[in-house]
Amino acid sequence: MKKVGRGRVILGKNGAPSFESIGLARDFFAREDSAERAPRFAWTHRRSRSKDVWFVSNQENRPRKAELSFRISGKQPELYDPVRKGGEPSFPFALKPANRFL
Numbered sequence: 001m002k003k004v005g006r007g008r009v010i011l012g013k014n015g016a017p018s019f020e021s022i023g024l025a026r027d028f029f030a031r032e033d034s035a036e037r038a039p040r041f042a043w044t045h046r047r048s049r050s051k052d053v054w055f056v057s058n059q060e061n062r063p064r065k066a067e068l069s070f071r072i073s074g075k076q077p078e079l080y081d082p083v084r085k086g087g088e089p090s091f092p093f094a095l096k097p098a099n100r101f102l
Contacts, residue, residue: 027071028054038066 001022002009008022020026027045032038040059045052052072058064070077 025071028056029069030056031067031069032064038064041066 002011010022028043030038030041030043042057042059044055046055047053052070052075054070056068
């Protein structure tokens with residue numbers, strides 16, 4: 001880990017172990033069936049003054065159903081499909097192979 005300005009750069013893979021090593025709690029978690037953690041979901045989180053946006057992508061070549069959990073409070077989650085250009089509240093998610101959502 002290297003300090004850069006007020007931030008830090010972590011070399012290597014991104015993921016929960018990287019963040020936990022510097023005291024940051026997970027802000028996204030995917031659970032599939034009875035598994036503790038669903039593997040092969042790619043995600044990133046961006047924040048503006050009024051919104052939090054997670055980009056979530058199914059990295060497997062098969063349809064999947066998963067319970068997605070976002071670390072946020074005081075806001076209503078909304079699914080936005082950039083292909084359809086529409087949003088709707090929707091949980092749990094059913095993801096087609098290589099499907100992605102904002």
